[in-house]
Amino acid sequence: xxxxxxxxxxxxKVRDFKASVKFYETLGFKAFLELTDEAHVxxxxxxxxxxxxxxxxxxxxxxxxxxxxxxxxxxxxxxVDDIETAAxxxxxxxxxxxxxxxxxxxxxxNRGAWVEDPDGxxxxxxxxxxxxVQYDAIKAFNAGHGMTSLVRPLKPKG
Numbered sequence: 001x002x003x004x005x006x007x008x009x010x011x012x013k014v015r016d017f018k019a020s021v022k023f024y025e026t027l028g029f030k031a032f033l034e035l036t037d038e039a040h041v042x043x044x045x046x047x048x049x050x051x052x053x054x055x056x057x058x059x060x061x062x063x064x065x066x067x068x069x070x071x072x073x074x075x076x077x078x079x080v081d082d083i084e085t086a087a088x089x090x091x092x093x094x095x096x097x098x099x100x101x102x103x104x105x106x107x108x109x110n111r112g113a114w115v116e117d118p119d120g121x122x123x124x125x126x127x128x129x130x131x132x133v134q135y136d137a138i139k140a141f142n143a144g145h146g147m148t149s150l151v152r153p154l155k156p157k158g
Contacts, residue, residue, distance in 0.1 A: 009046075009054045010076060012121055015061040017045055019118040026093045027078055027123065029055055065120035075114075075122040083111045083127040090115060098122070107152040108133045 014020040021031050029047035032054075036042050047055040068074055080086040087101050098114040105111050111127040128135070137148035 006052055008052070009056045011056040011058060012117070012119065013061040014057050014059060014117075014119050016118060017042055017057065017059055020057050021045060021047065023095065023117050024055055024057075026090065026095060061119055065116075065122075067120065068122065073121070075124050077124040077126050080125050080127050083113055083125065086125050086127075087113055105129065110134075 012020070024047050025031065029049050031045055032048045033046040034042045035044040043059050045057045047057065049055070065073075083101065087097060090097065095115055098116060101113055102111075109129040109132045111129070113125045115123050115125065117123060133148075133150060133152075140146075140148050
């Protein structure tokens with residue numbers, strides 16, 4: 001038994017609370033708490049995804065996120081039931097995909113899309129396939145088989 005239960009929240013330092021809250025509410029998060037200073041200026045805003053997982057946005061950001069290359073935070077993933085529906089909903093809200101949506105599945109058998117928040121943090125949207133490698137590995141792990149290791153080279157030979 002471990003003392004650690006689950007992921008509780010992810011914190012992003014943001015440049016513009018209004019733009020960030022609008023973006024994340026489009027992705028299904030709902031603002032539920034803000035902490036303000038004595039002048040009632042927010043310095044933290046919390047957005048709920050479910051009762052155990054939320055985003056914590058803190059003000060004062062100056063620059064865009066450095067992107068995927070530096071060590072550290074790379075991206076956050078949100079699962080979706082239907083990737084085309086999610087893409088249409090984002091387009092209707094004025095949030096473009098980083099790359100055109102493809103029918104091709106990834107090396108894990110899932111379909112995905114990518115967006116950036118107003119500060120350049122990358123968000124992966126993933127439509128999980130019933131036969132995805134993650135679900136198969138979780139099933140094996142729960143059956144006592146330990147970690148699954150699969151060969152999935154980043155670049156095909158040839």
